[in-house]
Amino acid sequence: MEQNTAFAHVTELGKNAKAVAVKLASASPKQKNDALAAIADALIARTEEIMTANRVDLDHAVENNMSRAMQDRLLLNADRIQGIAAGVRKLIALDEVVGKVDEGYVRPNGLQIRKTRVPLGVIGIIFESRPNVTVDAATLCLKAGNCVILRGGKEAFSSNVCLTTIMRDAIASVGLPKDAVQLVQDPSRESSQALMKLSDYLDVLIPRGGAGLIRAVAENASVPVIRTGTGNCHVFVDASADLEMAVNIVDNGKTQRPSVCNAVETVLIHRDIAADFLPMMKVKLDEHKVQLHGCADTREILGNCVLKAVESDYAEEYLDYQLAVRIVDSLDEALDHIAKYGTNHSECIVTRSLENARRFQQEVDAAAVYVNASTRFTDGGEFGFGAEIGISTQKLHARGPMGLMELTTVKYLIDGDGQIR
Amino acid sequence: MEQNTAFAHVTELGKNAKAVAVKLASASPKQKNDALAAIADALIARTEEIMTANRVDLDHAVENNMSRAMQDRLLLNADRIQGIAAGVRKLIALDEVVGKVDEGYVRPNGLQIRKTRVPLGVIGIIFESRPNVTVDAATLCLKAGNCVILRGGKEAFSSNVCLTTIMRDAIASVGLPKDAVQLVQDPSRESSQALMKLSDYLDVLIPRGGAGLIRAVAENASVPVIRTGTGNCHVFVDASADLEMAVNIVDNGKTQRPSVCNAVETVLIHRDIAADFLPMMKVKLDEHKVQLHGCADTREILGNCVLKAVESDYAEEYLDYQLAVRIVDSLDEALDHIAKYGTNHSECIVTRSLENARRFQQEVDAAAVYVNASTRFTDGGEFGFGAEIGISTQKLHARGPMGLMELTTVKYLIDGDGQIR
Numbered sequence: 127m128e129q130n131t132a133f134a135h136v137t138e139l140g141k142n143a144k145a146v147a148v149k150l151a152s153a154s155p156k157q158k159n160d161a162l163a164a165i166a167d168a169l170i171a172r173t174e175e176i177m178t179a180n181r182v183d184l185d186h187a188v189e190n191n192m193s194r195a196m197q198d199r200l201l202l203n204a205d206r207i208q209g210i211a212a213g214v215r216k217l218i219a220l221d222e223v224v225g226k227v228d229e230g231y232v233r234p235n236g237l238q239i240r241k242t243r244v245p246l247g248v249i250g251i252i253f254e255s256r257p258n259v260t261v262d263a264a265t266l267c268l269k270a271g272n273c274v275i276l277r278g279g280k281e282a283f284s285s286n287v288c289l290t291t292i293m294r295d296a297i298a299s300v301g302l303p304k305d306a307v308q309l310v311q312d313p314s315r316e317s318s319q320a321l322m323k324l325s326d327y328l329d330v331l332i333p334r335g336g337a338g339l340i341r342a343v344a345e346n347a348s349v350p351v352i353r354t355g356t357g358n359c360h361v362f363v364d365a366s367a368d369l370e371m372a373v374n375i376v377d378n379g380k381t382q383r384p385s386v387c388n389a390v391e392t393v394l395i396h397r398d399i400a401a402d403f404l405p406m407m408k409v410k411l412d413e414h415k416v417q418l419h420g421c422a423d424t425r426e427i428l429g430n431c432v433l434k435a436v437e438s439d440y441a442e443e444y445l446d447y448q449l450a451v452r453i454v455d456s457l458d459e460a461l462d463h464i465a466k467y468g469t470n471h472s473e474c475i476v477t478r479s480l481e482n483a484r485r486f487q488q489e490v491d492a493a494a495v496y497v498n499a500s501t502r503f504t505d506g507g508e509f510g511f512g513a514e515i516g517i518s519t520q521k522l523h524a525r526g527p528m529g530l531m532e533l534t535t536v537k538y539l540i541d542g543d544g545q546i547r
Numbered sequence: 548m549e550q551n552t553a554f555a556h557v558t559e560l561g562k563n564a565k566a567v568a569v570k571l572a573s574a575s576p577k578q579k580n581d582a583l584a585a586i587a588d589a590l591i592a593r594t595e596e597i598m599t600a601n602r603v604d605l606d607h608a609v610e611n612n613m614s615r616a617m618q619d620r621l622l623l624n625a626d627r628i629q630g631i632a633a634g635v636r637k638l639i640a641l642d643e644v645v646g647k648v649d650e651g652y653v654r655p656n657g658l659q660i661r662k663t664r665v666p667l668g669v670i671g672i673i674f675e676s677r678p679n680v681t682v683d684a685a686t687l688c689l690k691a692g693n694c695v696i697l698r699g700g701k702e703a704f705s706s707n708v709c710l711t712t713i714m715r716d717a718i719a720s721v722g723l724p725k726d727a728v729q730l731v732q733d734p735s736r737e738s739s740q741a742l743m744k745l746s747d748y749l750d751v752l753i754p755r756g757g758a759g760l761i762r763a764v765a766e767n768a769s770v771p772v773i774r775t776g777t778g779n780c781h782v783f784v785d786a787s788a789d790l791e792m793a794v795n796i797v798d799n800g801k802t803q804r805p806s807v808c809n810a811v812e813t814v815l816i817h818r819d820i821a822a823d824f825l826p827m828m829k830v831k832l833d834e835h836k837v838q839l840h841g842c843a844d845t846r847e848i849l850g851n852c853v854l855k856a857v858e859s860d861y862a863e864e865y866l867d868y869q870l871a872v873r874i875v876d877s878l879d880e881a882l883d884h885i886a887k888y889g890t891n892h893s894e895c896i897v898t899r900s901l902e903n904a905r906r907f908q909q910e911v912d913a914a915a916v917y918v919n920a921s922t923r924f925t926d927g928g929e930f931g932f933g934a935e936i937g938i939s940t941q942k943l944h945a946r947g948p949m950g951l952m953e954l955t956t957v958k959y960l961i962d963g964d965g966q967i968r
Binding site for chain 2: 147148151152231233237239246247325329330344345348350351352368371374375377378382483487488489491492493494495496497498499500502503504508509510520521522523525526535536537538539540541542543544545546547
């Protein structure tokens with residue numbers, strides 16, 4: 127699609143959303159929950175329709191020689207659709223966030239001030255292949271009283287059209303405006319760029335995907351952005367660490383699910399325990415055939431089965447069964463390494479030293495800083511939020527896992543009886 | 548300065564700030580308060596030096612035929628310097644925000660999670676003429692544990708150099724790093740643009756100034772931005788309003804300080820009471836020689852002393868003794884007008900109707916929504932924050948007056964004893 131046509135299209139969607147945003151913001155908790163229940167029911171009832179639409183995407187994937195792993199991410203079968211519907215039902219039980227009063231107080235002049243939670247308004251979400259995100263993201267936005275404009279990847283376009291249609295029908299069936307959920311009907315680069323500039327209609331834009339997408343959005347958007355997801359996470363094994371615990375935390379961080387942003391990418395090891403720890407770690411990681419990339423000292427201890435680590439091994443996310451390993455002389459050296467290569471996502475120290483634990487938590491600049499626990503816990507569900515829309519690695523608005531609360535903003539409501547200054 | 552030179556300069560400042568950010572974030576409340584006291588003392592002790600530096604700016608202002616009002620905004624005399632120092636001392640008494648635990652809880656697996664307030668890190672502030680902002684902004688950032696890079700206007704450059712030097716000396720005198728406060732040594736458009744792209748070093752950029760500046764920053768920055776200040780504020784006088792109260796609220800909003808963002812720019816009047824209300828309002832506003840710009844119906848009631856309102860009268864901030872007036876048929880028409888022309892800052896309804904008060908607060912999309920009180924109260928001091936860095940008109944991170952808390956973000960600190968997933 128041409129840039130002008132794409133901009134005209136997303137502007138149209140923006141106008142539609144803006145026109146119904148007040149209705150969504152004023153919807154009662156019951157109305158929103160009824161809509162969620164209707165969506166869950168419709169996903170189950172229309173499973174065949176979804177699988178037929180998904181088949182179109184899968185056929186394209188085969189034609190385009192997409193990898194098996196990618197094809198698997200695209201797949202929607204009856205089981206997965208039930209899983210998606212179950213996710214939507216879980217939202218119904220979560221506490222209502224709109225209307226919550228964060229603070230309320232009376233000023234000396236009698237003004238009554240209430241700082242009240244309200245929806246952000248119109249949220250744009252740009253995401254890549256997995257079609258389950260379409261439903262997850264839309265229903266979370268809906269529960270928090272927002273309108274959403276979804277711009278999914280072209281690989282899942284047929285599935286996304288079907289899922290969006292089903293959600294819109296279900297929303298309308300309970301009397302809420304179907305334009306609460308809209309899909310950009312053009313999964314091109316141009317539509318993505320057009321969304322980034324839609325500041326007259328979008329209150330916030332959330333990119334969900336790889337580092338390239340996030341960077342492009344952050345650099346080009348005039349709409350306020352929440353950056354999510356890039357995680358170059360470290361475990362630092364301190365001199366006083368419980369070595370068995372450290373092995374388990376490294377192994378869990380690396381191998382439990384290597385493709386996600388809270389997976390461990392580099393382990394830093396205090397020199398004093400490196401000769402003891404490295405062989406223990408290697409035995410465990412060998413079970414999952416993890417390829418190590420180590421500094422010269424690491425290779426001296428473990429031998430040439432460890433590849434030589436280069437700058438990019440420390441700087442980039444593997445998102446795979448690969449792990450960078452570096453021996454450091456001190457906590458300070460570990461902190462410097464993390465400051466240089468970290469992406470402010472999740473960092474962990476394994477230690478028995480109170481002083482080092484405190485310094486690590488104080489000085490590491492990241493959304494989540496762990497003492498003696500796996501970085502894999504940085505997750506809305508694990509933090510107890512019930513659901514998440516992504517993990518923010520920026521400092522404005524939200525940091526770390528973002529749940530329903532992070533999809534709201536505040537409004538000050540001030541009641542007087544004629545006060546003037 | 549050339550673009551490359553400007554970028555090299557601000558990058559240097561960014562590196563300096565980043566190098567000391569951990570020290571600032573770890574500074575104790577006492578250290579920060581000692582620094583504030585030292586700054587206040589030094590401002591008084593070095594008053595002559597400040598006035599001499601300010602004289603250079605004032606001389607330039609005269610040479611450049613700057614308006615008397617602008618010259619007055621630039622002026623620093625002994626009284627004003629005492630006022631600035633007193634403002635700094637007031638910060639000392641405010642509660643420490645860094646280290647505050649917003650929430651702390653234990654997960655079923657025993658993980659202890661603390662959501663803890665930490666400084667944003669490195670804050671860039673781009674501002675225009677008034678040199679008092681230099682000290683206000685820098686000391687607020689310091690109190691919240693942040694490093695600040697100030698880019699003031701060229702009109703106040705000599706004053707800003709002097710004030711920044713004094714603050715840096717004072718900060719160093721109590722053992723904190725002087726690079727906590729830095730001034731861009733080049734008040735050019737290029738340095739401003741360079742700051743907008745300094746995403747490797749700046750955690751947030753706050754523009755303080757006119758609508759043009761804010762828009763330029765929002766459109767061009769790759770650094771996260773907090774938009775402040777543009778306020779096209781309305782008072783809606785409902786059919787059931789206490790008319791005398793409404794006159795006072797309109798008069799206060801328009802004339803108490805017309806140049807500020809929470810001043811009233813348009814009054815919307817319900818048709819049922821327009822013939823009674825307009826003459827009352829005019830008598831009061833005539834005391835301040837307010838020029839009215841009215842719709843046809845308004846002019847029918849008040850005559851040709853009211854200028855004919857055109858589109859721009861509704862769309863732009865006067866920031867002056869000018870007021871747009873429009874008669875509407877209903878609350879809905881008032882809401883539509885505000886949705887179309889408002890800037891999401893402060894809006895007011897004067898009414899005796901509970902239903903209309905609730906609908907107005909529910910449906911108006913603004914940072915502060917008033918029932919029966921002046922919009923002039925949208926201010927950190929008036930809201931009880933003790934100080935403010937500006938008024939956010941965006942929805943991400945902060946909305947409305949921003950105090951110390953809004954200069955922080957959160958960090959999740961997670962303590963375990965070996966938990967893995």
